Amino acid sequence: MKRLRPAILSLLLLITLAMSSGSLAAQDTVANSAAPFRFRLASWETRALLESGAAQLRRQFQPSLGLRAEDTELVKRYFTLAQQANMLREELGKAAATRQDASGIEQQLAALEHQQGILESAVERTIAVQLTQALRQEGLGRGPRRRILFPPVLFKLDPLPALLAVSPRERIELKESHLLQPGLLILARERVEGQQARLGLSSLVTDIGGLATYPSQVPNSFGLDFALATVAHEWLHQYLAFQSLGKGYFAGGEMTSLNETVAALFGDELGARLYYELYGGPPPTPSHREAGAAAKPEPGAFDFTREMRQTRLRAEELLGEGRVAEAEAYMEERRQLFLAQGYYLRKLNQAYFAFHGSYAEGPASISPLGRQVRLIRERSSGLGDFVHTVERFGRFEEFQAYLRAQGLAPAGATGP
Numbered sequence: 001m002k003r004l005r006p007a008i009l010s011l012l013l014l015i016t017l018a019m020s021s022g023s024l025a026a027q028d029t030v031a032n033s034a035a036p037f038r039f040r041l042a043s044w045e046t047r048a049l050l051e052s053g054a055a056q057l058r059r060q061f062q063p064s065l066g067l068r069a070e071d072t073e074l075v076k077r078y079f080t081l082a083q084q085a086n087m088l089r090e091e092l093g094k095a096a097a098t099r100q101d102a103s104g105i106e107q108q109l110a111a112l113e114h115q116q117g118i119l120e121s122a123v124e125r126t127i128a129v130q131l132t133q134a135l136r137q138e139g140l141g142r143g144p145r146r147r148i149l150f151p152p153v154l155f156k157l158d159p160l161p162a163l164l165a166v167s168p169r170e171r172i173e174l175k176e177s178h179l180l181q182p183g184l185l186i187l188a189r190e191r192v193e194g195q196q197a198r199l200g201l202s203s204l205v206t207d208i209g210g211l212a213t214y215p216s217q218v219p220n221s222f223g224l225d226f227a228l229a230t231v232a233h234e235w236l237h238q239y240l241a242f243q244s245l246g247k248g249y250f251a252g253g254e255m256t257s258l259n260e261t262v263a264a265l266f267g268d269e270l271g272a273r274l275y276y277e278l279y280g281g282p283p284p285t286p287s288h289r290e291a292g293a294a295a296k297p298e299p300g301a302f303d304f305t306r307e308m309r310q311t312r313l314r315a316e317e318l319l320g321e322g323r324v325a326e327a328e329a330y331m332e333e334r335r336q337l338f339l340a341q342g343y344y345l346r347k348l349n350q351a352y353f354a355f356h357g358s359y360a361e362g363p364a365s366i367s368p369l370g371r372q373v374r375l376i377r378e379r380s381s382g383l384g385d386f387v388h389t390v391e392r393f394g395r396f397e398e399f400q401a402y403l404r405a406q407g408l409a410p411a412g413a414t415g416p
Contacts, residue, residue, distance in 0.1 A: 030166055030176050033195040037188060039161035039179035041213065048156045048215045051121075071126040072278060078116060078123045079224040085112040086221055116220060120157055128153045130274055131231055138270075138384035140239065151238045155231050157220040159183060160208055164192060165355035167202045169324050172316060174354035180205060186346070193347070202350035212237035225275045232274075233267025236387070244394030254369075254396040257357075261369045262390050265377060302341045307334075312353050319350070375408045 088109040092102050132153050135141065142148045159182040166176040180192070189205035196203035209230060211217040216234035218227055240246030240259060248255040275281035311334045318327035328349065335348035345352075373390070380386035393399040403409035 029199060030164075030196065030201070031178060033199070034164050034178050034180060034192050037162075037180045037184060037192060039181050041179060044158075044217075045213060045215075048158075048213075051156070067126060067129055071122065074119055075123050075126050075224065076279065078119045079227065081112050081116050081119075082221055083223065085109055085116070088112065089221075120220070124155065124157055127228065127231060128155065130278060131228075131235065131270075134232075134270060134274060135235070138382055138387075140384050140387060150242070151214065151235075153231070153235055154215040155218050155234065156215045157218055157227070159221065160211060160217055160219050162189070162205050163208050163355070164196075165204050165206060165351045166196055167350040167354040169200060169202045169328070169350060170322070171319055172312075172350045172353045172357065174351075175201075177355075179211075189346075202354075204347050204349065204351040204355065206352075206355065210234050214238060224279060225271060225281055227271075228274045229267040229271025231267075232270040233263045236263045236266045239387075240391060243391035245391045248394045248396075251395070257369055258373070258390075258393070258396065258399060261373045262387075265370075265373055266383060266387065269377075270383060304338070304341070304343060307337070311348070312357065315350075315353065372403055372408060376402075376406075379406070 088105055091105050092109065132149055135149055135153070136147060139146055140149065142150055161182050162180040162184045164176075164178045164180055165174060166178075167173055168175060184205060192205050193203045209219060209222070209226070210233060212234040216231070216238065218230045218234065220227075237246065237259070240249075240263070245255075245259060245262070249259045269284065272281070272284035276283050311331065315327050315331055318324075318330060331348045335345050338345050338348070376389060377383075377386045380389060389402075390399075393402065400409065
């Protein structure tokens with residue numbers, strides 16, 4: 001069964017949604033309905049900072065950051081254990097579905113997770129040092145010889161919280177978002193979604209692939225290439241929070257998508273480079289690793305991206321005509337098509353598109369932002385130059401004006 005890459009979520013998105021339009025009473029109702037499963041972010045932050053924050057922060061100010069060959073081998077070992085643990089989790093799911101005894105699998109999984117825990121601090125240190133060196137080389141530091149990174153690279157490898165995304169039924173719009181406990185079972189997710197349905201809302205409890213808290217949260221259950229890209233992605237969100245582009249995130253809509261698209265391209269390219277240079281992964285493309293490039297279907301094969309974007313366009317059309325029930329029936333019909341092709345989608349609704357559509361390179365998006373941002377990257381001398389170019393856009397109109405001035409968009413264009 002094919003897997004979809006989890007979305008990478010910025011903490012700024014959560015802040016934006018908490019301040020989004022809509023009555024306070026309605027927001028309280030949604031939040032209250034999900035309260036039994038709420039993720040306690042402040043408690044997590046305190047624990048993460050106490051466990052590793054001080055040690056990681058000190059390393060950012062060291063004049064040299066040395067690593068041993070065995071440090072890289074520990075990282076490889078950690079993520080080998082993560083892949084083995086994932087296989088056991090899949091076996092657990094099958095055992096639960098068929099009512100088989102899973103006690104032996106649970107014991108094996110606990111042993112693997114214990115081994116990961118022993119290695120975790122050393123792995124976090126190694127990746128933080130490697131990324132810090134790469135960011136310095138890109139000219140993204142400050143001070144003498146640009147050696148001081150602000151903010152310093154700080155992250156934790158942890159199981160990530162789930163996310164409740166909420167949209168009105170009559171249109172695709174991300175109105176609210178709430179973090180929920182990691183590892184929520186299907187029954188719990190459907191209970192939360194059912195409560196939103198009784199409020200007349202479309203909702204989805206989904207997994208995420210990263211969270212730009214500080215320290216940022218990075219999943220400990222995916223591959224090394226994904227982890228490297230995610231750490232870089234979330235660091236850029238933290239960096240941009242102090243620049244015009246990141247401050248513009250609070251405007252929502254196109255500015256949110258622009259931030260996410262920039263961070264995704266940055267994280268993918270830098271993560272792929274580190275994976276190749278330090279861990280023997282496949283070589284990245286000459287300029288950057290384009291989103292989805294490795295997953296392009298063979299001629300005549302099912303094209304998930306094309307079919308998903310077609311679904312989004314038709315759903316938008318039906319909703320725009322006020323045919324809400326018909327749009328929902330259509331999305332369910334399309335979900336069944338994806339299931340038949342091996343793509344597990346538990347729900348496909350307005351909330352799904354509202355959340356996943358903020359990533360302009362993703363299958364759920366119909367925005368040309370991905371192509372436009374890639375054009376800017378291709379004209380940049382390096383990743384650092386690319387970031388310094390886009391970080392100054394505090395309003396979407398400034399981004400559009402730059403595209404026109406550089407001949408990257410028609411002179412009369414006013415929309416994305």
